[in-house]
Amino acid sequence: MKVATWNVNSMTARWPRVREWIERHEPDVLLVQETKQTDEQFPFDALSEVGYDAAHYGNGRWNGVAVISRVGLDDVQRGLEGDDEARFISASCGGARVYSCYVPNGRALDDPHYAYKLRWLSSLRDVLAGRAPDQAVIVGGDFNVTRSDLDVYDPRVFEGATHVSARERAALAAILDTGLVDLGRSFHPDEPSYTWWDYRNGSFRRGWGLRIDYLFCDPATAASATAAYVDRDARKGIKPSDHAPVVAELNS
């Protein structure tokens, strides 16, 4: 099974790139964040024409998450309990429980949105901690947190900022501590493997990136993996998202 996660930064603006990417890479499951669409706007019909089922959870202007699958799509759950923003959707696809997550940005360490980000990560941890021990799980998304300074092009630039702070890194570590493997890092232990570059300042050309998008899975699924990588080519060209997809190839 080939699985990917991608923050598309508006499915409306990105649909030509997303369709092209799906046809070229033929993922079995694509986890999407920041569709910025209502369910009515989401391209269910166009996806069906290329062989995919989809489930979407979105309110329109902000956020919006989806699961796109050609290996089945059942038991869809939308939203984290107590959260009214469209940042979480899960489904059963090809024998695995898959999750598409869009973690709050946080904005600044003294902003209420940062406390919301920490609460949200804690809620996600609780959901994942409650899974059955033998359940195959794939958790993907834009976590808006770097795991370590290896994921940051220049840690000095981010002193005192979100995405690198100890509390959010601890909250992300607590998610991994439920028994999940970081597929991208396990295949590339020493490479930065950035997944996001700011649109401003020629950041992509200069290599100013962060690794904030992840595919996590249970150890048995990780043992079946043959590859995991960032598709940097998707960040190039006409009207790219500011995020690149993270892709994993599994023998399960």
Added chain:
DNA sequence: ATGTCCCAACTTTTGGGA
């Protein structure tokens, strides 16, 4: 430190968010 992009609307410019 911020050179961009995307969205909505009291819409043809501005403000919020990332």
